[in-house]
Amino acid sequence: MIEISVRKPLYSAGDELKLDVTINLEPGQIMALYGPSGVGKTSLLRMISGLMRPESGRICINGKVWFDSSTKQNLKPQERNAGFVFQDFALFPNLTVEGNLMYGLPKNSSRQMVYDLLERFELQKLKDRKPELLSGGQKQRVALARTLVQQPELLLLDEPLSALDPSMRRSLQDYIRQINSEQQCTIILVSHDISEIFRTAHKVLVLDNGKADRYGAPHDVFARKQISGKFRFTGEILGIRKEDVIYVAEVLIGTDIIKVVLDPSEITNLSVGDKVMVASKAFNPIIQKLS
């Protein structure tokens, strides 16, 4: 189990901000951290990785205690089997792209993994470049690949795909899911993108002012189960599923996911990723594909 319970007062621009979070996560799951700017998401990752010391609490990863304020245990970052992708990438400036990846390779591991990741992240042509000659999105891919090379048991990703274009973003979202199922590593990722959370995460923790506001499967946390009144919005289809005898589309509208019951005849015309308009007509939602 991944058992994290930490407390620490943080500096804040406004009211007092006291981070006080407890997470119990099955190993091998992907959990997203979601919430407005400044609520403590990065600080929480830094505490788990050992870069920031909690005032009190306990961090126990798969039976090994990384931090325990009551027994004064506090493993150094390099003693924690965690990989961390920072918001500012933190690449080694004097090493090439390939050098950055090779640096993270555990002793006695095959270099083939580095070559596979260079290919998967479309970095082969950039492998001899130094970080200063890379774009933000390219640096972000190198940072993520370098962390995956380390094959950590816990992967901490701070908005790992924010600088990427939509198609690369989607491809790497799939890859994060694939790595997670192949390596069975647990992943905690910060994301502001609900569709990304929906596609990648098993669980989501919504942080608000340092505390857990909501926790559960993305579908349960974000879905608005009741719709009433007149409305007309555009959105994106995240999923279509059969529930008993009816079909239900899950549509992302702004930051909300709503459910719309579909007529079987509408399904053939709709697929995941379609931009749609959702409207109420005498309180019955109808859905239309946008060209």
Ligand SMILES: Nc1ncnc2c1ncn2[C@@H]1O[C@H](COP(=O)(O)OP(=O)(O)OP(=O)(O)O)[C@@H](O)[C@H]1O
């Ligand atoms: N070492 C520290 N000690 C105390 N407070 C800190 C420390 N480092 C950062 N803070 C404060 O913690 C607060 C939360 O910052 P944090 O970066 O964790 O938020 P966040 O939710 O990740 O925001 P964003 O989404 O903008 O990245 C900020 O007000 C920041 O000033």
